[in-house]
Amino acid sequence: MSSLAPQRREPGELFGPRFTLFADMLAVGLAATVASVPLITAPTAFAASCAVLRRSIREDRPVTMGEYVGEFRAPGLRRVLLAGVAVFAAVTLVVLDLALAGAGLPGARPMSWALIAVAVAGLVVALRAAADPEVARGWRPALNRAATRSAADPMGCALIVTAAGLCVAFVWMLPLLALLLPGPLAFAITAVELRSEPAHDGGDDAGVGSGG
Structure with missing residues (x-):
């Protein structure tokens, strides 16, 4: 990928392009948090974060809020609502099953571990x-x-589980970080996905993005 190649700092530039990507990642995280305020929009808000960060990495250019808004609106209202309802239904089902498993029923402990394993796999x-x-x-x-x-x-x-676990740990240590963590988590997952994809010119991605 072009963004992984060595890059020279321009004269007078304090931080270089890596800091720009870091700042974009935090800004995207904050945008995703704001877009997730209705809760039902959270899956689409996170997906939009991954999309803009993927394009930023591939094309080696800054993220714009207009680009994020475009990605957020791309699926359409119906798909946004369906994704949100499906996610919250799945979370509710897991929580209820864990509550039932912890109610002192026979075999509750192995059932709880099995449900946790299924929940982690579903999250990944x-x-x-x-x-x-x-x-x-x-x-x-x-x-x-x-x-x-x-x-x-x-x-x-395993890398995605580790990234998600670190995000939970950060929020536990400093709850205010929850406002920014969607960005780092989206960046980590996007990096995991890109590591197995062949590198190609940013122009192709730009064409796909503009078509969406």
């Missing part, structure tokens, strides 16, 4: 689907592709 697939470049066209095919990638790339799954 959902996060990888959010980073899919075609997720705006539909979450179901994106989830299918994410499940296939997850089965073929257990190391990537």
